[in-house]
Amino acid sequence: MSADFTTTITVDASPQAAYDAVNDVSGWWGRITGTTTAVGDEFVYLVPGLHYSGQRVTALEPGRLVEWLVTGGYLAFVSDRQEWVGTTIRFDIAADDAGTHVTFTHAGLDPDVECYDACSNAxxxxxxTSLKAFIETGVGTPNLFKGDEELDAADHVGLRDRIEGAGAAARAAVG
Structure with a gap:
């Protein structure tokens, strides 16, 4: 039985503000290329030389839910470089008298996978820290890169092709 990684924060903001902040991925996680505003949108997250992953938006319910499927990726620090491929990242948002709760779940990131310690810590x-601050103040602490490491729209196309190729190869190896 899988024990997916989950963590919950409570924020002093409306559910819609939390939802909007989650969808502004570059404001709290780090630089991305692509878009996150509609089901079917795709984006790529990158830490040069360490990690990249492609996500497809699979569910959006304003003020309630954001969900992404990891369609491809690369983790430089584990033996199965594509460990995240096929996993799901989900943000459930709900309010009560104590505030707005954002429950983050990375389904497929469980203690049995090699990157669990490093990835759950990250x-x-x-x-x-970053998402909570971004929701409450509009200022998060995302990874930022400048100079040669900065991405533009053309980089997104190249990364998307690499991610799709890696995901197809991983699916073929399993299938």
Missing amino acids: WSTYVR
Whole structure:
């Protein structure tokens, strides 16, 4: 049985403000190329030389839910470089008298996978620190890169092709 990584934050903001902040990925996680505003949109997240992953938006319910499918990726620090491929990242948003709760789940990131310790630690930092601050103040602490490491629209096309190729190869190896 899988024990997916989950963490919850409570923020002093409306569910819609939390939803809007989650969808502004570059404001709290780091630079992306692509778009995140409609089901079917795709984006790429990149930490040069360490990690990239492609996500497809699979569910959006304003003020309630954001969900992404990891369509491809690369993790330089584990033996299965495509460990995230096929996993799902989900943000459930709900309010009560205590505030707005954002429950983050990375389904498929469980203690049995090699990157669990490093990846769950990173997600904890991004969600509990950067995303929380971004929702409440409009200022997060995302990864920022400048100079040669900065991405533009043309880079997105190249990364999208690499991610789709890696995902297809991983699916063929399993199938």
